[in-house]
Amino acid sequence: MERVIRRYIVRGRVQGVGFRYFTERLGRNLGLDGWVRNLPDGRSVEAVAAGDPATLDDFERGLREGPPGSFVAEFEQFAGENTPGDGFHVVP
Numbered sequence: 001m002e003r004v005i006r007r008y009i010v011r012g013r014v015q016g017v018g019f020r021y022f023t024e025r026l027g028r029n030l031g032l033d034g035w036v037r038n039l040p041d042g043r044s045v046e047a048v049a050a051g052d053p054a055t056l057d058d059f060e061r062g063l064r065e066g067p068p069g070s071f072v073a074e075f076e077q078f079a080g081e082n083t084p085g086d087g088f089h090v091v092p
Contacts, residue, residue: 002052006060008060008075011043012073019036019066020036023047024036033086034084047063
């Protein structure tokens with residue numbers, strides 16, 4: 001099974017609405033390794049996830065939707081460069 005790493009930047013109403021914890025639960029439920037954090041601009045979240053491409057596609061769909069109360073205005077995906085560790089976590 002191919003393992004890939006992807007980096008995501010999500011912008012919009014994604015801080016103060018539980019987006020990081022939604023992302024953490026989603027990543028853990030999908031069995032991905034990675035992390036999520038707020039960015040200092042106050043309107044963006046960054047996530048890095050590692051897993052098979054099909055599972056990462058499911059993760060991406062979840063990020064694009066977000067939790068109730070959120071609004072995703074912009075979504076970017078990049079190839080990840082570093083292995084994000086074991087499990088999925090919120091980081092500072």
